[in-house]
Amino acid sequence: SGRSRRALSTAADYSHAVFAPLDTFADRHIGPDAGETAKMLERLGYDSMDAFVDDTVPKHIRVAATTVSNDSIPPLTESELLVRAKELAAQNKVFRTYIGMGYHTAVVPPVILRNVLENPAWYTPYTPYQPEIAQGRLESLVNFQTMVMSLTAMDIANASLLDEATAAAEAMVMSYAVSGSKKRTFVVDRGVAPQTLAVLRTRAKGFGLNLVVADVATYELTPDVSGVLVQYPDINGQVTDYTALADKIHANGSLLSVATDLLALTMLKPPGEWGADIVLGNSARFGVPAAYGGPHAAFFACTNTLKRKMPGRLIGLSKDTMGQPAYRLALQTREQHIRREKATSNICTAQALLANMAAMYAVYHGPTGLRAIAGKVHAFAQIVKDAVESAGLTVANPAFFDTLTVAAPGGASAIHERAASLGINLRRIDNDHVGLTLDESVSLSDVTDLLAVFTGKEVSASSLSPPSQTSIPSSLRRSSEFLPHPVFNTHHSETEMMRYIFHLASKDLGLVHAMIPLGSCTMKLNSTSSMIPLTWPEFSNIHPFAPTEQAAGYARVVKELSEDLCKITGFYAASLQPNSGAAGEYAGLCVIKAYHESRGEGHRDVCLIPVSAHGTNPASAIMAGMKVVSVKTMGDGSLDVSDLRAKAEQYKDKLAAFMITYPSTFGVFEDGVTEACKIIHENGGQVYLDGANLNAQVGVTNPATCGGDVCHLNLHKTFAIPHGGGGPGVGPICVAEHLAPFLPSHPLVATGGDNAIEAVSAAPFGSASILLISWAYVKMLGGRGLSDSSKTALLNANYMAERLRGHYTLRYKNSKNRVAHELLIDLAEFDKLAGLKVTDFAKRLQDFGFHPPTCSWPISTCMLIEPTESESLEELDRFCDAMIKIREEADAIIAGKQPKDNNVLKNAPHPIAAITLPDSEWNRPYTREQAVFPLPFLRQRKFWPTVARIDDAYGDINLVCECPSVEEVASN
Amino acid sequence: SGRSRRALSTAADYSHAVFAPLDTFADRHIGPDAGETAKMLERLGYDSMDAFVDDTVPKHIRVAATTVSNDSIPPLTESELLVRAKELAAQNKVFRTYIGMGYHTAVVPPVILRNVLENPAWYTPYTPYQPEIAQGRLESLVNFQTMVMSLTAMDIANASLLDEATAAAEAMVMSYAVSGSKKRTFVVDRGVAPQTLAVLRTRAKGFGLNLVVADVATYELTPDVSGVLVQYPDINGQVTDYTALADKIHANGSLLSVATDLLALTMLKPPGEWGADIVLGNSARFGVPAAYGGPHAAFFACTNTLKRKMPGRLIGLSKDTMGQPAYRLALQTREQHIRREKATSNICTAQALLANMAAMYAVYHGPTGLRAIAGKVHAFAQIVKDAVESAGLTVANPAFFDTLTVAAPGGASAIHERAASLGINLRRIDNDHVGLTLDESVSLSDVTDLLAVFTGKEVSASSLSPPSQTSIPSSLRRSSEFLPHPVFNTHHSETEMMRYIFHLASKDLGLVHAMIPLGSCTMKLNSTSSMIPLTWPEFSNIHPFAPTEQAAGYARVVKELSEDLCKITGFYAASLQPNSGAAGEYAGLCVIKAYHESRGEGHRDVCLIPVSAHGTNPASAIMAGMKVVSVKTMGDGSLDVSDLRAKAEQYKDKLAAFMITYPSTFGVFEDGVTEACKIIHENGGQVYLDGANLNAQVGVTNPATCGGDVCHLNLHKTFAIPHGGGGPGVGPICVAEHLAPFLPSHPLVATGGDNAIEAVSAAPFGSASILLISWAYVKMLGGRGLSDSSKTALLNANYMAERLRGHYTLRYKNSKNRVAHELLIDLAEFDKLAGLKVTDFAKRLQDFGFHPPTCSWPISTCMLIEPTESESLEELDRFCDAMIKIREEADAIIAGKQPKDNNVLKNAPHPIAAITLPDSEWNRPYTREQAVFPLPFLRQRKFWPTVARIDDAYGDINLVCECPSVEEVASN
Numbered sequence A, B: 001s002g003r004s005r006r007a008l009s010t011a012a013d014y015s016h017a018v019f020a021p022l023d024t025f026a027d028r029h030i031g032p033d034a035g036e037t038a039k040m041l042e043r044l045g046y047d048s049m050d051a052f053v054d055d056t057v058p059k060h061i062r063v064a065a066t067t068v069s070n071d072s073i074p075p076l077t078e079s080e081l082l083v084r085a086k087e088l089a090a091q092n093k094v095f096r097t098y099i100g101m102g103y104h105t106a107v108v109p110p111v112i113l114r115n116v117l118e119n120p121a122w123y124t125p126y127t128p129y130q131p132e133i134a135q136g137r138l139e140s141l142v143n144f145q146t147m148v149m150s151l152t153a154m155d156i157a158n159a160s161l162l163d164e165a166t167a168a169a170e171a172m173v174m175s176y177a178v179s180g181s182k183k184r185t186f187v188v189d190r191g192v193a194p195q196t197l198a199v200l201r202t203r204a205k206g207f208g209l210n211l212v213v214a215d216v217a218t219y220e221l222t223p224d225v226s227g228v229l230v231q232y233p234d235i236n237g238q239v240t241d242y243t244a245l246a247d248k249i250h251a252n253g254s255l256l257s258v259a260t261d262l263l264a265l266t267m268l269k270p271p272g273e274w275g276a277d278i279v280l281g282n283s284a285r286f287g288v289p290a291a292y293g294g295p296h297a298a299f300f301a302c303t304n305t306l307k308r309k310m311p312g313r314l315i316g317l318s319k320d321t322m323g324q325p326a327y328r329l330a331l332q333t334r335e336q337h338i339r340r341e342k343a344t345s346n347i348c349t350a351q352a353l354l355a356n357m358a359a360m361y362a363v364y365h366g367p368t369g370l371r372a373i374a375g376k377v378h379a380f381a382q383i384v385k386d387a388v389e390s391a392g393l394t395v396a397n398p399a400f401f402d403t404l405t406v407a408a409p410g411g412a413s414a415i416h417e418r419a420a421s422l423g424i425n426l427r428r429i430d431n432d433h434v435g436l437t438l439d440e441s442v443s444l445s446d447v448t449d450l451l452a453v454f455t456g457k458e459v460s461a462s463s464l465s466p467p468s469q470t471s472i473p474s475s476l477r478r479s480s481e482f483l484p485h486p487v488f489n490t491h492h493s494e495t496e497m498m499r500y501i502f503h504l505a506s507k508d509l510g511l512v513h514a515m516i517p518l519g520s521c522t523m524k525l526n527s528t529s530s531m532i533p534l535t536w537p538e539f540s541n542i543h544p545f546a547p548t549e550q551a552a553g554y555a556r557v558v559k560e561l562s563e564d565l566c567k568i569t570g571f572y573a574a575s576l577q578p579n580s581g582a583a584g585e586y587a588g589l590c591v592i593k594a595y596h597e598s599r600g601e602g603h604r605d606v607c608l609i610p611v612s613a614h615g616t617n618p619a620s621a622i623m624a625g626m627k628v629v630s631v632k633t634m635g636d637g638s639l640d641v642s643d644l645r646a647k648a649e650q651y652k653d654k655l656a657a658f659m660i661t662y663p664s665t666f667g668v669f670e671d672g673v674t675e676a677c678k679i680i681h682e683n684g685g686q687v688y689l690d691g692a693n694l695n696a697q698v699g700v701t702n703p704a705t706c707g708g709d710v711c712h713l714n715l716h717k718t719f720a721i722p723h724g725g726g727g728p729g730v731g732p733i734c735v736a737e738h739l740a741p742f743l744p745s746h747p748l749v750a751t752g753g754d755n756a757i758e759a760v761s762a763a764p765f766g767s768a769s770i771l772l773i774s775w776a777y778v779k780m781l782g783g784r785g786l787s788d789s790s791k792t793a794l795l796n797a798n799y800m801a802e803r804l805r806g807h808y809t810l811r812y813k814n815s816k817n818r819v820a821h822e823l824l825i826d827l828a829e830f831d832k833l834a835g836l837k838v839t840d841f842a843k844r845l846q847d848f849g850f851h852p853p854t855c856s857w858p859i860s861t862c863m864l865i866e867p868t869e870s871e872s873l874e875e876l877d878r879f880c881d882a883m884i885k886i887r888e889e890a891d892a893i894i895a896g897k898q899p900k901d902n903n904v905l906k907n908a909p910h911p912i913a914a915i916t917l918p919d920s921e922w923n924r925p926y927t928r929e930q931a932v933f934p935l936p937f938l939r940q941r942k943f944w945p946t947v948a949r950i951d952d953a954y955g956d957i958n959l960v961c962e963c964p965s966v967e968e969v970a971s972n
């Protein structure tokens, strides 16, 4: 048609400006325009961007302008990108798919699709570290936890993990940890999914665990067994009664972990009722598209006894200073400050957005709706079973929920051929068996198609009747109620659901409101153009294990994005499998480990890590089987190169790797990076570069030039995947040529190097669908726009440093007085003079309608501020004005004009509930106006915290992680 | 592919419940579930819905249950609907289209597409009658007005009209009105678009005007000429200097109206600089898809002298009681209470949502961006012209902006064939001329394709160079600046734009927040499923005058929707052309008029209208050339049938029509309706049924059974098209068989009856793309769901009447104590006792987070409350609780506990600015908490008015309809 004939004209060279397309993305993505950029440069004393960058980034690591240019990465306009995305979409083939194995065709309620997944108010916020401006998604995540607890019948559940396979790996390591790191054997039933098994093998290797795959029915437990993992229903669909097994496991002093399916649990006796200690799985079939493997939220639940060893984020109830209930991240110390030496998990970014979608799905359907869905899925499976058996085939799994393993001796390929001719995918098992899994999307006509495929005869719908029996044994049927909480029994009309979604969103500060200058998080624009293709059915409805020829569009995205990331990092090959930055660190270190092993140097296991590193670094090193040795930092914030040299030489024979974040977490490009890398290489080690700060580098330097061998990138930072309120994320790794053979494989889909480590994620390309966002981001900016973005990010940070000068202490800068793309300000003096903590400044910033910067990391008395290139000069100024005003307010407290324990900072934030207090209770030495409108712009535009400051300790002592019950709601 | 094989299984009969699909729309659309419905029925004393409906709707007008049933309209599930919509989308063919004639391929900025057009916060609100909770879209509409004023260089502009053709008709009638209704000749230049001309002819007929089509260059003005309309650039692309013409027209005491194009005005001298009195046009190319004709916003601007005669809604600045600037509908009396006898316009619902999109487009691009777009469009046109002329063809219009008329003697069809083979549409003029219009979407490769089409030779892009000249004569080039206002020069990054869109949305109460119980407005759910197909390119990018074989999908939607509406209304045929309810009234009355004429009874011109009718009714009657005679109402609210009989007999020989709203605007099904219709028919008249209240009827009665001959439906009420903050709307008419021949035609696309009246809208199927919404609504509910919806709407209203009983005076009910789908409560007593007006109650409701019901209409002391079926019992109760609490507050005032001039009602609403006043200024005899949290639920969930009560009179005296200038912003 006519539409597709226009299109990729940008590939042409526009000899004349008037020929060039107008909807150029860089102009929209980058906040400051040419005039503002000139103004900022002037304020900093430069007459060109180049001069500024020369002072900011060390000369010896600069790359040529041609490296990342419009020649190497030609830009597409926004319209062109959408045309190109349509072309790739058309290369995917959407079959009716019954492959199962943990992935289903989800029916996404449109009200959730559009108002959550496609709504920037939901997808742009960060992890709710500032709970007073995040009560909406905190409530929704508590719904998620409650949904998991109630369906699994477990005591407590976290707010998501990356996928079922890594959740299983967490269960394994937690079992080991619970044994006091003594019992090194972990038993996995042979009914567990192959992708789970692959990830378990990778993880077991790092921890030096002994992984046994066995038939648990007959396996003899030994004292060394820390835990056992079963799948319920198992990979072939069989539902087994594990009650006796649970008793046996407990008698052996071991833990029982169960991988399960939430929809099945509406009909099956839940694991919590028959002795499970840990229950985990994938929540995607609750309204989250399969999307070629992800993203979606895994869940993880356990018993009360184990709760303090549970990995991942946990949302809990607490109260605010006004005594009102309020949610926040519970037991926080477990996470941000992951214990360096004894870490068992590195989970940081999780899957908040997808957990929220799944929770909303449960809110929308409620227990009755879920039961109806499950009932239909099961009835259809029963009909297929009965018909298949009447046709003379047998079903190998007598007790099932939605999955059948059909025995067709010698006949599997004929069945697959008939299926393919009808556009149907079934699970390929072997020549004699065919698998199929039914789901919510299956209609009656799909069932007749399936019967035609299996029986070779047309079957009319009218000949079918509902099954007269269920093959779920009565001992395994669920009798307990689930989801009785009001929230799951209220919002069942679209109107009510829409209002609930908007009501929660109204409590959360996202990029739709103001800048979120969280250092080390790169909260840049998540453009609409890059989000649009994501929810097209051609991308949403592809099963990760579908025949690869059905996923040619995805293959192209994977290839192009990998190549572009290699151009940007200077590396040779990439793996897009890791689902988060931390997962990337782990994958990269495993690759390094495999490299050493391939050279007969498997004993190399020391990993040097600067003390300033992000907590995930040492945790990942330990998970990859390394020992962490810390490297000191100098008084000026830079790496102590002589300490590094000393340690490298000391551990010369055992040196495996050095992990470095660049620019450093202190926000400075250090000169010493190449020298440091040289030292490591000379001592037999490999250099791992944490690419969380890559936004400072694109087109001006790169990890390869800095001396690295491998890096991960947070696509959810530099490459514009939205943070979704705490995930999804993607943490691909890029590696030098010598490491490429070791890139991770997958048990079901060919990917990775010739000498690959096993999988690190359940799906071959991790969170495949959101790769589209980064692909679009790179393609639309093109080389020039990408480097301009990084340069502007540097400029924005330096402009802020300049504006805050004299008001706040900038902790570190380089010899030319320049910071990198973020700045670290030290607030220690305020504590000394007036007892004002970093938190007081942060909470006061909320009153100005801003999300505070990263607090107390990497230095406890500091704030780390990262503006990104997407913020305009006006917004930077607005934020700096707020900071300067707070400085004045602090001065007044220091000067004794307000008491140290009752002032605008200590009492911040001020929700509307506070300012409506009667005069008799107001009791504060400042007016309501001073509290909430400290600067004039706030009268026009202000985001309101919905609760007062939250008491963290109270909530941790009285841990409540479930949403209110009928009784609690009634008593309010 | 596999996906499309599932699908329309609902067509099958589900003999077993477990086979039925689960995502049934009725369950989501209707608010109360079975339990709630039973509870409400019980409260009203019924044991079944049927018994309740029997008491509510007169027996003699009931229709059989089979009329609207799942047999007559089978339901599709939400998933099935989307599959079906995709099938229809695939039947449309998207060609590259250069037909022009006022319609272009728009480039919709994705940030606007997703966050305005696809965002319920923008599309669900109503017309901003309650400005304190509508400051967001009011500001945006002022941006629209400012954009029009600045680009046209006119003094004042309104906030949109329905389309360019009806805007031209308004200009014609306004010219006539300005002449004191004396000068009956209106001259239209032959360069005006044919669809405009058709609509002008229809309208001229009604007003008895003499429409002359002429070449204005040579036409001799006579004293009878009230005005002249020219198009600039004209339909063939020519740009003419009309300065001398303007002088001549003014010397003749006539007005000059100019139809123009906003993009062209960035380069062309604007009409306001060369003497235009009225300027109008279509703003769609500012980022609103062509969408087979609409919806989009027409604009209308005039000189200061004429402003009080300007049709349509006007937004103006005023101030609130705290002295803060605030926007609201200005000169409101012109609209809601359209003068019955002397109306010249019936415009009510306009195109607010599309006006907002166009305004946002201007905000995003700013003057520089707009100039760049226009510059490129013009340069490409110049290149085509030069190349076409080099190839030996001539261009008939020497001065142009974007449109060329190419003379190709005898060669037009060869050119069209070459074009079609490349998937290109050009304008078909005649055998010797081909037209083409370029737009923003055109790329360089499109230009080379066009050159190939015209020259028959391949042309390479590299052979092209920018034009060295412009064919716009220097005297016609724009030299004045435009859009200098800060708002058009600030939000140019996507981040800034997104924040601006969300910031404005945060000020507006929509269905995403709470019920909007506006009587006579039917603010029901606008479901996501029904909105999704709307923005698919296969529907967005179809030109209304494209060859019909490219619009087969649309044709199917038109056919199916027409048929279903006929089933629902009991009529024979439908026209989907009218763009609003009022436009439907006008069209229906014109059809009646044509029918009388066809029978030699053209003299019939009396239209009987009850005094309680909506203001649009008499206005439409006058526009259709009728004389309005009022019919009285009885003390019990019902039509005075004896007065009707008397009038009908009195005007027997001249009786043309009777217009009746059913159920009446008083919210009751009157028994007398059939009797009334009989009287009219006996006296030679036709019955026009205003279907605004059709939501009370579906499946229980229908207009045909009530005795009507024609009705209009507000698809934006009963059939779930969102109100968009004041439009779009669709007002199709359905007619009995004898009227079908007269349904409106269109000059360019075959539609309408054999004996058709001329067009009433510019596009053949009016606002075609949003027909999809009503189509989806009907298809998803199916017959059963449709009647259940109406029954529930009746139940919800009666439940509210019951709950408010004893607290408020219900003005009318039927003999069984039942109201229809809305209820009218009378607040007169409060005025008497304590000076409390309807407005005070309305503004106080805002403090409870609710949108007030319709106020002071159809009776000045009343509120008309319409809940719709989409509201749940919980929401109804919440609203009733609020009303009852306000009643208590009023009692306290009556009892003297709060002063009559300083109390919670008189001071309402209370924005945050009020409650943050220092204690010294609070000065109110109630606490802040009483002001803003009068009921406990408000602490959890409250929508805040952003300004205090607005002073309407102040704004009307000091009329300001433009957004703040640089100086004004600076001085704030």
Ligand SMILES: Cc1ncc(COP(=O)(O)O)c(C=O)c1O
Pocket: A347, A348, A349, A520, A521, A580, A581, A582, A583, A614, A616, A617, A661, A665, A690, A692, A693, A714, A729, A731
């Ligand atoms: C420096 C650094 N490294 C690693 C990570 C971990 O990334 P993720 O949260 O995606 O696991 C972060 C996250 O903020 C980080 O800042």
Ligand SMILES: Cc1ncc(COP(=O)(O)O)c(C=O)c1O
Pocket: B347, B348, B349, B520, B521, B580, B581, B582, B583, B614, B616, B617, B661, B665, B690, B692, B693, B714, B729, B731
């Ligand atoms: C009874 C009645 N008739 C006609 C109309 C006019 O419809 P529209 O606003 O679509 O022109 C309305 C609008 O509310 C109405 O209530």
Ligand SMILES: O=C([O-])O
Pocket: B127, B336, B348, B349, B520, B521
């Ligand atoms: O617009 C209305 O008159 O309702």
